[in-house]
Amino acid sequence: MQDEEVRHCYWKSSLHVGASLQGLKDYDLLVDRAHKRALERLLVFNDFKLTSAPRAQSLPSTENWVGFDRKSGLLVHLHVHYAIYSGEGALAEVRLPWEDHLLAHSISSPHFGVQILEPALEFVVLSVRAALEKKYTEESGGSRKLRACYADDLLELLGQSRREDIAFHGLKLLGPGAGQKLCALITGGFPQHLDRWLDLVELVEPGLHGHRRWGAVQTRMRYQWRQKSALARAAYRKFAPDVLPTLRRETNKLHLRERGLLIAVIGPDGAGKTTLAAEIEAWLAPHFDAQVIYFGKGDFVSSTWQALARTKWKILGAAGIEPRTGDIGVENVASAITPTTSDSQRPERGRRQLLSDLSRVAFANRLLRDRREASETCERGGFVITDRFPSFADKFADGPGIEVAEGDPSFRRRIARFERDCFQRLHELPPDIVFRLALPPMVAWMRKPDHRLSEIEAKAAALEKIDFGETPMIVIDATLAADEVVREVKNHIWTLI
Template sequence: MQDLAAKPLDDTVAKPVTKLNLIAGLLDVFHKQNILYCHWKSNEHLDASMTGDTDLDVLFDIKQKGKLLQHLHTLGFKKFDSIKEKQYHDIEDYIGLDIPSGKVVHLHAHFRMTMGETYLKGYQLALEDKILKSRVYDETFGIYTSSPAFELILLYFREALKLRNREALKMSLLNRVNYSENVMKEYRWLKERVTDSQIETILKSLFNNYRPIYNLVTGRFNRKELQKLALLIKKEFKKYRLYSPAEATLTRWYREATVLFSRKLATLLNRPIMSQRINPRGGLTIAVVGADGSGKSTVTADLQNTFRTKLDVYRVYLGRGDGKISLARKVLLGARKMVGPEPKKGTAKKGNRNSGNKQKGLLANVYKCIEAMLVANEKSRNLERMQQAKQKGMLVICDRFPQNQIMGYNDGPLLNHLAKSSNPVFRAISDLEAKVYKKAENNPPDLVIKLIAEAEVVEARKPGETSLEMLEAKIAGIKALQFKDSCQVITIDASQPLGTVLATVKKAIWNNYR
């Protein structure tokens, strides 16, 4: 079939659309380096793909794979592996970060036409060459796409091969025959751009006895009709099966059950359990530190929301304030409120490291010891989970990080003032707490982001919570914090607009990925 590279899909003069810088650069490289490709499905919403809101599903010539990967690396794309239950033959995931927008770009690279049921994709159809040869150039978006006729045929094939026994049961019992509006929107968009004769020409080139398939592909688009189509194309593509029928069923059931169970378990237990994609070269741990009001929780929440759309992200709270705390500490805090109001925050004097810890009376020390040990236990448990998540290849985002240099605040030890107490019990408890903070010191993150702003700026964000004097001490302490040489430390002016801060942080994270 003729390559219609220079011809738009219609006769109107197309207007260029805004693309993310990274995507524009990617397409520019493809064209200049003569990479044979086409965006082969879901072209109805290419506008969303150009702005990074949906994946780029691109078919490549497998003979050019080595050349392609070199250019992807130059552009900053990194290969991530889907979890085993979602890995499919000759489909690979490359993730990039568009720095100006802070958006994650997912290039779903297809080197073979692998399709089929969710969690399996048990067919590999030898259609790549025909799809690439019939590609067309979309002037509006500046990208090669599959021809609408071929894309419509593939839509029928994809949805037919996705059908499982449960869909047949739903059709029988619940009359669930029609597809969702999103799928129908894509179907109608393609149907408007295709003639039956174009479909017939393609199907003639694929099958000797094409007429039964042609009748279904040009007929109604619903599950009942596609079930009939599935029987025909499974017979035609029998030699392209990747699994035997029994193996396919068992594999699909196992994968689906594993993924669903893992997601539920991760939500229930807050454990670092993989469900999407991880870095096969190793995980990355970052920590965001700063004084109260510097934006730690805001930044870490945004990072989690940005990266978890495509990657396995584990966010862990390592402070002692308003984050996720244990049930035991919730009970303790409840009991403390019943006894009397807590001391006002930020009453310590500037430069006094032990201020804020010194409270008179045995009862106060007992309470402080219990609280400090519960906090230390939480930090120890979360540090272990942090290490587990990194070992699995996840992106670990730490809201705060324990430090062993400033006592009494800035997430430092709370019981250092008892290290030389005349009471041996207090000394022993202080020693136990110190071991947790030493553990954190010996296992630092890969990247630490220090959010620094003037005391007046951060106080205005949380007025009345902490005195200016204490804020100045905390900010000075954050500036002075040091970490092991293996840890990269970046200081960011937290008084800048949030978008600027986030762009700087995301760029630092991406640069630290191997």
């Protein structure tokens, strides 16, 4: 930015600028509004993506850009400010008209080489923000006290500053009365308890009266409305998440301005699908609305039969009926029932077939429901990563599994038709990008020796033939080191955004 002569500085906390440069915190950048176009061209050239913040956190004259460092694999959130706002919570009802003064008195960081505020100027700015924003304080002994972390920052800035510099910036930004008051507070010793410190608010307000976004009454009403809305949404998500599914996935994360991505990870058993999906989520989730959905089948009959057994003996146990010989005790039922329990806990062959068919239909219906909810998340600019993704073509690729033979009853044929209809509709909703982890069957079997080699070979063959139409499919060598696989996948995802 210095080469492009864009006036800028990191303005919120120079003591933590190192963490921001590492992507551990937001990088709050103040930029001259006259250089907005030049900055946007520079960010786009460096592959930054313009995103949107949730309504509850969006501020006027700010933009949220996210960049990707391909060497480290880290995402960086650049919070660009063209104007400075402060106030209670995210309401930010006060505009601080100090941009020109801050930009004119920025210096180069001796440790990182980026533009930061002079320590004395940053001390004044942080002091006023501490007086206006409740997040900097806490109740203690009937009075408001500056939180320890912010008090430490102010003390360190005070130690780096000259008193005359603090007085100069205080007079310039706050006017004669407030500047003198600030100097008096400093001369009398740094006040961690804010009984006197909050007197600064009364001195600041006259100079900021014309810069308030709303009057006092409207500000209070808006603040209370935001608080009550947040409580109502939290209660809804906890107690009635299925009433309005569009609100269920609302988060306080960033989202893309255009549609997000549905990312599918497929591959044979042992290829590392679940691990890779979790790595992608861990990479995106600190900044974006991102979640993992498991699209695998599992053991239909065992899981369903065990659930029925648990319910049965919970009811009978409440009625005082003891389990029969060979059954599982009520107290240990949750831990004792496993897919390897004795045949006394398994259904008969005929009932097992019916239970398997019904479970497969329920599974197909759940997949379709989850896929539709994933579409809603993506439409809001979020990301959904699926651990596996069914293919309509082959049961070994997690496709339809009910096979109808000649002579089967009409009821079973209808069940099979319903299952195929669900998978057909799922086939019409493909992911945005597919990563297929390629792994030789023998290597996969060595990683998963409890699986049958023949089934691993069949699934690997089915996955090689899988076709998602126009959806790009990236084949990843799963024999590579895990960090190499993750780095390659991240690069492909960021390029597609």
